[in-house]
Amino acid sequence: MELIFVNLIDGLVTGLLLFMLSAGLTLIFSMMGVLNFAHASFYMLGAYFGYQISLYTGFWGGLVLAPIIVGVAGAGVERYGLRRVHQYGHVPELIFTFGLALLIEEIVQFIWGKNQVSYGIPEVLQFTAFSIAGNSIPAYKVFMIFISVAIFLGLLYVLTRTRIGMIIQAALSYPKTVEALGHNVPLVFMGVFGAGTALAGVAGVIAGPVLGTFPGMAFVLGSIIFVTIVIGGLGSLWGALIASLLIGWITTFAKSYNLEMADLLTALGFEKPEPIWDSAWRDLWTVTSPQIADILPYMLMVLILIFRPRGLFGKRDV
Amino acid sequence: MTAPALELEGVTKSFGRIEIIRGVDLRIAAGERHAIIGPNGAGKSTLFNLITGRFDITSGRIRLHGADLRGKAPYQINRMGLSRSFQITNIFAKMTVFENIRCALLWPQGYGYSFWNLVHNQPSLTEGAEEILEQINLTGRRDTMAGLLSYAEQRALEIGITIAGGADVIMLDEPTAGMSHSETDYIVDLIRKVTEGRTLVVVEHDMGVVFGLADRISVLVYGEIIATDVPEEVRRSPRVQEAYLGTALEAEH
Amino acid sequence: MRTSLRLGAATALTLLITASAAYAENIKIAYIDPLSGPFAATGTNGLHQYEFAAEKLVNEEGGVLGGMNFEIVAFDNKISPKESLIQLQVAIDQGIRYIVQGNSSGVANALTDAIEKHNRRNPDNRVLFLNYSAVDPALTNDKCNFWHFRFDAHADIKMDALTDVIAENEDIKKVYIIGQDYSFGKAVAAAAVSFLGEKRPDIEIVGNELHPIGKVKDFTPYARKVTASEADAVITGNWGADMLGLGKSIIENGFDGPIYTYYAAADGITAAFGESGKGTLKLVAEGGDNPPDKEKAQEYIRAFKEKYPDGNLSQSRITNVVEMLAQAINEAGTADDVVAVANKLEGMTFSDGLWSGELYMRPQDHQLIQDVHIYGHTDVEAPFDFDNSGYGLKIEDTITNASADIDTTCEMERP
């Protein structure tokens, strides 16, 4: 029972981290139609900048400065790269971000080398916040939860209470009409891209110390954030939040509880072939939920796309 | 011919709680040139899209040569002998004019999804397409990319694609929208020429266009047909004048 | 090795004509391992160790066969089996007769298979495969062949040694096994279960599970399960980021028993664990102590760290490969006839290498029999630490000539 609570917290941390990435991506994707493959690369840049700055100012300086730098870099990419490619259509845009992701990984290796850098948790947060049945919850995780929630509330405020937020919301629902209203759409795009990448940067700064800061960190996260926004539904910040949490919890629980395919198959009335290691179906029979935990989101996405292409909360088709 | 070419019976269509088409009955005989007119927002295009299977009807019945169209996808309706054009030019912009027409000939000539015939080895396709090009006066632009044609030429091509398949019911959605007077006259002549001997349904906003073209006219206002008659009678009908011409004149001035 | 030419006074013209003639008499060894991509760090570090070993242990000692030098030629396989096979072909075409590779058993399987076929089909330019690190037991069992030699102890041998140590530790009653979901992870788990069942039937295996390889972002849920199972020890074959992630999560979650590992050292892992791994992380491997017993080994490490301050001398088997190959070539009297070299290599006993202990290349399966140690992660003074972190490995237990009598299913066909 206590374990369930612990898992809920763990899943929440994972989910909120995903949310910080998917929130920016869903804004970018639904407004500009750009499947930004490099989004996770900006997350990586956030972690590396955070690390570099933390060498001089400590962790907190990195937390403030790194996302700003990442956001500016993102806006620059939009202004001098994407905008140029935009005229050719969506596929070239996508290839552009694809190539950008490759390039950013190479640049990171060029500057910081190929090994994991020792980017650590700040001293003040190196204690156990509380324990549940022998499972310690580090203070840093609590801190991550607070940061993520604060960012979510901030986003919510900007989107629903400010003028720029209104424009963005209008652009989410009716991408083509905003220009007609006389707004400077290129500027809005650049701003949204910069803000979205800055969010990814924040995620990188706070995730880097716990999940490791290494050149492959973007690839590990890579496509899962697309899955999140597709499941959540385009243009829906709430959808992104719910989908992130859902994925966080599904993967956490699938890892925590050893559900075995054999049990399921037996329950369905199949007979276990004996001896199992000679059977052509042995791999199916021996599958357990931790083995497939991290591919469950992909299954979910395919099913959702087949049966409900607009996603859980989307207002329009993907 | 016993069954009418196209028959609508109590057709309604709602989007959410709003009823756009509120019970339309219409019979169009084979070989008739029929025009549907009405003010903006009357539901002309919606009705058009219902007939061609782009939208599903909420209730009622649509029959093509006596066969029910309910639940049929656009391509199935097309195969049953109904062809349509679009209000916004809808051609294959990255293909040549010739290829546009040839694509329209593939299914009617029975090529289906075949991957064992080479299109350029089929004289009937080439000749058929060239014949259509001749009819729509685009022979000179044969190898131009369709996207590079002038607007009037694109509209002509659109009509060419629509009639190419040899469908016996042709539906044209505002074929002269956005054209100058001389261009309009040109297109109307073209339509008259190429739909010889077929059933024609035209949706038009511009009344002048249809008076010279249609055998009968239906007036659609707020999702209902308020009159169906020969052009002169429609023009004279006080109800039509009140409901349509008034608003139309207002809208134009 | 390289012809050096200081630019200072040289004219632009002479720049263009730098000689490669010096390479002519070299014995080339193809190093096929990842030099780009996610495993580039390990691969690059390995390359440095080979280059350094060839230079220091062979070339500076006068070379082999009366003056021929070893030259390591690097081929980037991007850890892809396909690329490895292409690079193998390129290497063979350059007249290279010795292939070394170590990272990934998948690549090793592809290479040994391809080399076996190549040697059968092209008797005129056969090559030898010196596997220094791929530990899938199949390579010297079902899939063994005459051209493949393995210098690392394979997964079962290491597990045999590991379970010997566990068996003697009466405090351990419950063991949790976790690994990556692929052949090596499964082999480790299977070997652990079978050896523990044999040596300590009373030990309860409270968890035995696999997780997707390279895909897990957060290991916390697994760590929770380890804690919940009240295990006294954890066994894992994880490597790379998966090792680091798993280990950190388990330790952070309050686990303080031993975590027995295969690859929890160097390449940034030692530094990242730092203080937290002390007393908990154990590692099973071959090689020397830190600092090593022999003075020349200490010298060797110092020289290496001087040349590669950011590098780690993490794979002592690399010097074994270089030294044993040199001796076999000298004994065979030729470097071109690889069958003769292979015949000298199999059955060779070698004891005057850098590290302590005797090495024996078992002829039945071409598996090197050597001492296997259980190391603990602890403070180690520079330069014998890893990642310049002040932490490193010290020997806690040693199994001499580990598994010298372990069974093999190898049926080797000799030319």
Place this chain on the structure above:
Amino acid sequence: MTDDITTDPTRPSQRMRAGSMVIGKLPWILAALFLIILPVIFPSNSAITIMNQMSITMVFALAYNMLLGQGGMLSFGHAVYMGVGGFACVHLMNVAGFFDYLPLPFLPLFGGLGGMALAIIVGSFSTRSAGTIFAMISLGIGELVAACSVIIVVFFGGEEGVSADRTLGMPFFGIEFLYQREVYYLIAFWLLLSAILMYLFSRTPMGRMANAVRDNPERAEFLGYSSRWVRFYSFVVSGFFAGVAGGLFAINYEILTEENLNLTTSGTILLVTFLGGVGHFFGPIIGTVVFTLVQTVLSLETELWGFYAGLLFLATVMFFPGGIAGLIMMHAPAIRLGKAGRLIMPYLICFVPAFFAVLGVAALIEMVFHVRHASVGDEEMSLYWMTFDSHALLPWVVAVAVTAVALALTRRAAPALRAAWNDANTPEGGSA
């Protein structure tokens, strides 16, 4: 008029007529001759190995472009069809009773059938719509199959894959396919056959409608074609040829692994195809040649090959979205006007310094990298067959100077080139 092989023939006119079919065959005959003499020009085994790799990738890239270029479907998981076809083939090669009687050259056919079977299953639900839904389903399926490859060991062989021996098949006219060269001709034959078939496919009613559906699915519906089925059939045919590529891979490497299925391979083929140019039939072929050389040859020269490859892609997508093929075809109007010759000199004047500028920039990058990452004391580096001290001042001065001068020369020549370009594309005696 040259018979350029394009997927959207913008000026076919007379070519359709009987007599011109001879011209249509000429490129293929030349290609066949070229493939035949290639091993004579490059006889070394490693060259043949690289050519084999190229040929296999070409078949795959052409199959992929059937989807992307002709059908307008963007797939992130196309490697699985090639992989499954290849796995089907290695398993067949391991079935002794069957393979003993199967001449090896027929094997790719079975690979094709394997790829096609999977494409039929996946296509049945993924081709309902194009665009993002299709792309995301392909990503999900790709990820699932790749993950299955390590879980379902029976079929995919886990991490070490499944290997086989091609020489165990029935000898084909006495050829046992022991040597790379024999395999080369087998692969070259299949490359040519597949390319011809795929080209002809684009000329069939199905192929034409695939283009039509790509441009305007709705219009296609009103021409009697279900865009879903058109997409489905394109998808299945593409799956077939991807499977053929997988079969060739199985023959050449005699092993298939998880790598043949994963997202990296799928992403690579997307880049290859795009680099070559999706708008033209021969685009993927050029893309394959360039990319394979970058990956296999450049990676021997520098660790930073991935960096250069990334830059190349970004440059392509930003400045030449038509890919290399698009770049080549840009010259068609000038050639038709007979004025292409006027471009040669301006090109030389502009691109020779540009070439040196690129080399110079690359040299600076390599030097920075060397200074930053080489081991202490290892101060000498080799670049462009020169060896020098990367910590000395002179090489830096030389590199910076060469780069700067080359860049300046390029800039100076650019306006002349632009003028020449405009001139070459303007018909004589009047403005366009």
